[in-house]
Amino acid sequence: MPKKEFAVIGLGRFGGSICKALSEEGLEVLAMDLNEDRVNEYAQIASHAVIGDSTDEAVLKNLGMRNFDHVIVAIGENIQASILTTIILKELGVKLVTVKAQNDYHEKLLNKIGADRVVHPERDMGKRIAHKIITNNVIDYLELSDEYGLIEVEAYGHLENQSLLDLDIRARYQINIVAIKRGKEVIISPLAHEQIQKNDILIVIGAMKDIARFERNELQSQSF
Missing domain, CATH: 3.30.70.1450 (Regulator of K+ conductance, C-terminal domain)
Known part of the structure; x- marks a missing residue:
């Protein structure tokens, strides 16, 4: 049975900890962030680490996001980017999308646009x-x-x-x-x-x- 493939978008404390935990389990993980320093930090941890804008549909298509079993959207305080990324992922046909919510209003929006799981880590x-x-x-x-x-x-x-x-x-x-x-x-x-x-x-x-x-x-x- 092939290993499940995961993608983590946003490499702050929450996304970074998920990336490390999945990688330590020997799973295939794509780590993605706009910040070059964060991507470099996880280049030796994740299977692949890329700099990219997750609100750009072309970028997500080129990365083959629709082929990942599970995508975790762990974007920090940019609620607009979180929502737009989630919409694009679901439109691309990603099977399972888990999204970090900043507040209850954000959570309601994520549920309305089709996020499969919404988490409130804090x-x-x-x-x-x-x-x-x-x-x-x-x-x-x-x-x-x-x-x-x-x-x-x-x-x-x-x-x-x-x-x-x-x-x-x-x-x-x-x-x-x-x-x-x-x-x-x-x-x-x-x-x-x-x-x-x-x-x-x-x-x-x-x-x-x-x-x-x-x-x-x-x-x-x-x-x-």
């Missing part, structure tokens, strides 16, 4: 950090949609040595513990009699309002 990272600050238990937080999320939470305090049945979290908070990480072991869909052990990590999914109630009532009291 906002999402802010939410993750806030959850970690509020409760020391929370290891990671992921927003799945406008209403639903997933958290990884370290089990200690009164959560230890209780079974899922004893805690009755599903009935009390309308959220689900979908997995338990225990060292190198991962218990998928744990049964009600499963007893939580010290240093277990619980994977919890549900409506964000319900997760927030769970955090307030079960986790914040354990913060220190």
Whole structure:
């Protein structure tokens, strides 16, 4: 099976980090930016690095953008360039286009013009950090949609040595513990009699309002 090919347009902090991560996985990555210094920086990291204007349809055509499996538009503060690039990519027939949004208005426009995925890296990272600050238990937080999320939470305090049945979290908070990480072991869909052990990590999914109630009532009291 041939390797998937990716293109990253915009080599700021966000685009640069994606380019590095994909390249480290051994994937084919085209890195593109208007800034020559940034392109030179990634010339030894990406499979190919080019200086180019992504708002020029001819440039994207000549680079064969339509043949890439996934194009990430990580353009910085130039919202107009981000939008125009996205329109051109979709008109060229790119299968999957992920775009970095600067704000909610930008996100709405990107959704209207056909972006397949829209990401808010600064906002999402802010939410993750806030959850970690509020409760020391929370290891990671992921927003799945406008209403639903997933958290990884370290089990200690009164959560230890209780079974899922004893805690009755599903009935009390309308959220689900979908997995338990225990060292190198991962218990998928744990049964009600499963007893939580010290240093277990619980994977919890549900409506964000319900997760927030769970955090307030079960986790914040354990913060220190």
